[in-house]
Amino acid sequence: xxxxxxxxxxxxxxxxxxxxxxxxxxxxxxxxxxxxxxxxxxxxxxxxxxxxxxxxxxxxxxxxxxxxxxxxxxxxxx
Amino acid sequence: xxxxxxxxxxxxxxxxxxxxxxxxxxxxxxxxxxxxxxxxxxxxxxxxxxxxxxxxxxxxxxxxxxxxxxxxxxxxxxxxxxxxxxxxxxxxxxxxxxxxxxxxxxxxxxxxxxxxxxxxxxxxxxxxxxxxxxxxxxxxxxxxxxxxxxxxxxxxxxxxxxxxxxxxxxxxxxxxxxxxxxxxxxxxxxxxxxxxxxxxxxxxxxxxxxxxxxxxxxxxxxxxxxxxxxxxxxxxxxxxxxxxxxxxxxxxxxxxxxxxxxxxxxxxxxxxxxxxxxxxxxxxxxxxxxxxxxxxxxxxxxxxxxxxxxxxxxxxxxxxxxxxxxxxxxxxxxxxxxxxxxxxxxxxxxxxxxxxxxxxxxxxxxxxxxxxxxxxxxxxxxxxxxxxxxxxxxxxxxxxxxxxxxxxxxxxxxxxxxxxxxxxxxxxxxxxxxxxxxxxxxxxxxxxxxxxxxxxxxxxxxxxxxxxxxxxxxxxxxxxxxxxxxxxxxxxxxxxxxxxxxxxxxxxxxxxxxxxxxxxxxxxxxxxxxxxxxxxxxxxxxxxxxxxxxxxxxxxxxxxxxxxxxxxxxxxxxxxxxxxxxxxxxxxxxxxxxxxxxxxxxxxxxxxxxxxxxxxxxxxxxxxxxxxxxxxxxxxxx
Numbered sequence: 001x002x003x004x005x006x007x008x009x010x011x012x013x014x015x016x017x018x019x020x021x022x023x024x025x026x027x028x029x030x031x032x033x034x035x036x037x038x039x040x041x042x043x044x045x046x047x048x049x050x051x052x053x054x055x056x057x058x059x060x061x062x063x064x065x066x067x068x069x070x071x072x073x074x075x076x077x078x
Numbered sequence: 079x080x081x082x083x084x085x086x087x088x089x090x091x092x093x094x095x096x097x098x099x100x101x102x103x104x105x106x107x108x109x110x111x112x113x114x115x116x117x118x119x120x121x122x123x124x125x126x127x128x129x130x131x132x133x134x135x136x137x138x139x140x141x142x143x144x145x146x147x148x149x150x151x152x153x154x155x156x157x158x159x160x161x162x163x164x165x166x167x168x169x170x171x172x173x174x175x176x177x178x179x180x181x182x183x184x185x186x187x188x189x190x191x192x193x194x195x196x197x198x199x200x201x202x203x204x205x206x207x208x209x210x211x212x213x214x215x216x217x218x219x220x221x222x223x224x225x226x227x228x229x230x231x232x233x234x235x236x237x238x239x240x241x242x243x244x245x246x247x248x249x250x251x252x253x254x255x256x257x258x259x260x261x262x263x264x265x266x267x268x269x270x271x272x273x274x275x276x277x278x279x280x281x282x283x284x285x286x287x288x289x290x291x292x293x294x295x296x297x298x299x300x301x302x303x304x305x306x307x308x309x310x311x312x313x314x315x316x317x318x319x320x321x322x323x324x325x326x327x328x329x330x331x332x333x334x335x336x337x338x339x340x341x342x343x344x345x346x347x348x349x350x351x352x353x354x355x356x357x358x359x360x361x362x363x364x365x366x367x368x369x370x371x372x373x374x375x376x377x378x379x380x381x382x383x384x385x386x387x388x389x390x391x392x393x394x395x396x397x398x399x400x401x402x403x404x405x406x407x408x409x410x411x412x413x414x415x416x417x418x419x420x421x422x423x424x425x426x427x428x429x430x431x432x433x434x435x436x437x438x439x440x441x442x443x444x445x446x447x448x449x450x451x452x453x454x455x456x457x458x459x460x461x462x463x464x465x466x467x468x469x470x471x472x473x474x475x476x477x478x479x480x481x482x483x484x485x486x487x488x489x490x491x492x493x494x495x496x497x498x499x500x501x502x503x504x505x506x507x508x509x510x511x512x513x514x515x516x517x518x519x520x521x522x523x524x525x526x527x528x529x530x531x532x533x534x535x536x537x538x539x540x541x542x543x544x545x546x547x548x549x550x551x552x553x554x555x556x557x558x559x560x561x562x563x564x565x566x567x568x569x570x571x572x573x574x575x576x577x578x579x580x581x582x583x584x585x586x587x588x589x590x591x592x593x594x595x596x597x598x599x600x601x602x603x604x605x606x607x608x609x610x611x612x613x614x615x616x617x618x619x620x621x622x623x624x625x626x627x628x629x630x631x632x633x634x635x636x637x638x639x640x641x642x643x644x645x646x647x648x649x650x651x652x653x654x655x656x657x658x659x660x661x662x663x664x665x666x667x668x669x670x671x672x673x674x675x676x677x678x679x680x681x682x683x684x685x686x687x688x689x690x691x692x693x694x695x696x697x698x699x700x701x702x703x704x705x706x707x708x709x710x711x712x713x714x715x716x
Contacts, residue, residue: 034320062333
């Protein structure tokens with residue numbers, strides 16, 4: 001079990017760092033992002049890319065986060 | 079048109095995060111996108127309706143993508159149907175978004191808000207009413223609805239309009255695209271308005287096209303992705319997407335979605351429906367309260383006093399917060415109560431939460447292929463049939479205990495019908511496990527069954543094998559197209575990469591009848607472990623063994639011969655005589671050729687257990703062999 005827990009802890013930390021980094025970058029460049037978004041047209045690629053990247057990285061982090069605290073789906077035994 | 083982004087003060091950020099979390103929690107629990115809560119919540123913060131919808135879409139479509147990928151692993155997605163519906167939904171989104179822009183230009187902000195609020199009220203009244211009625215019926219019947227093809231769907235499937243017919247795997251029939259186009263279009267229009275197209279898409283697929291509920295909800299994710307991305311592009315093209323809002327909501331909602339989905343596995347299905355119905359009705363009430371304000375702004379009724387308008391706005395927001403808080407409280411209570419009850423029950427049974435019964439005494443995995451505890455992984459599909467048969471035969475021959483395990487996808491549906499479908503899926507899985515147990519017991523093999531829940535099946539399988547100290551995992555292999563055949567991919571490869579137990583992969587129609595074993599060796603410790611396992615197996619059940627060593631270059635032939643001879647001597651010392659073959663060429667191709675020429679019906683290989691980047695760069699011989707062979711392959715882990 002400890003091997004599994006270590007694996008989960010490692011993954012959680014990696015994704016937490018990546019996720020935190022992404023949010024930091026977004027706020028650091030907030031004005032530029034908003035300005036580009038407001039212009040629309042081909043700049044649509046910017047919000048689209050941000051949405052994809054955040055979803056995957058942050059989604060992995062949140063999944064690992066609950067796993068780390070042992071909050072898992074119920075397993076049904078018959 | 080002026081595009082104004084709201085100021086993101088710390089208070090707003092915290093509020094959006096919390097709303098995202100609670101919205102996600104509720105949506106993970108009741109199976110819908112949560113947009114019917116999130117969109118009004120953003121509007122109450124001062125975001126214009128069109129930007130609230132646009133930002134909501136921008137946080138939803140990548141989630142749909144991740145969800146669709148997960149469900150695809152479980153074989154639940156009809157990609158073709160999803161794309162066909164998705165394209166017409168895209169048209170619906172474009173039309174719907176255009177309609178919104180027109181409304182906004184003609185009637186202004188209040189008109190746009192009134193339009194979105196009205197659609198919300200009508201849709202939530204219909205869907206919320208249906209859900210509450212369903213919950214009432216379930217509470218009294220205690221039985222999940224049986225899935226039957228409706229008369230309408232039977233008629234749709236019987237109509238033949240030349241030039242428009244298309245075959246869909248999900249219904250195993252050809253239907254006219256003239257039926258799919260309006261369904262997709264309506265789904266898209268609703269999605270562009272309130273960001274939850276699934277309210278129309280899933281029931282329409284089920285009741286009009288006759289798609290099984292489980293596949294309908296999974297396919298809806300493909301539609302959601304296609305139209306969500308299209309809609310986001312459309313809104314972003316016009317500059318309406320506030321990606322900061324979307325990402326803050328996403329930050330909270332992804333925590334909530336995971337927790338809510340876990341919560342569903344601990345409660346009775348009608349609880350989920352009640353929560354869903356109540357929240358929908360409260361969200362409806364919240365929108366309804368502000369309708370007079372919009373009507374007043376549009377001059378349709380007597381102008382309201384500024385204080386009254388402000389009071390109604392505050393009241394609307396308070397009702398929404400109450401709806402969220404009520405939903406969150408029920409989910410938390412259900413989760414805490416359910417988890418503690420489950421743990422107490424398992425403690426009484428002397429078992430770890432969610433595991434098979436443990437061995438009589440502490441044990442470690444044996445390096446010589448002990449086979450006392452065999453875990454069969456079955457998803458109930460045709461690909462698992464041979465694995466079931468072979469696992470039972472193996473358990474019988476080795477007098478082992480059999481443990482049948484299935485993994486049910488944690489619901490991440492985009493439809494309010496999702497939870498009901500999840501229950502149907504659960505029932506099908508449990509029925510399949512009961513069938514497997516009956517099949518095993520008919521052969522005199524004792525069989526314990528267990529249903530796991532998770533978003534990624536491989537994780538559940540690996541963890542279950544670990545905590546239950548399984549000697550071997552037996553699983554099937556999905557047939558791949560020619561392009562993918564050489565790269566097995568998917569769950570099986572991941573299980574092999576991460577587990578410490580041996581893995582027997584049985585392809586469709588794969589049978590072990592004792593015709594012969596091929597043992598590929600390469601001089602590594604992994605080959606030695608495989609050889610030890612073969613010795614153990616052959617000592618119990620004599621069968622011809624061919625030891626094959628492949629050199630990728632003629633100059634390495636001597637080394638290859640040396641590896642083979644060394645192991646052959648070791649095996650001879652253990653009393654097993656083997657035939658030795660040295661071949662030149664690509665290892666996987668030569669191993670497969672050798673197995674075919676020798677008429678072997680089992681390949682036993684040691685695994686290097688490469689994962690991640692390492693596997694991507696180096697590749698895996700065992701993976702390619704498993705992907706292409708027609709006979710079972712036993713992967714021995716160190």
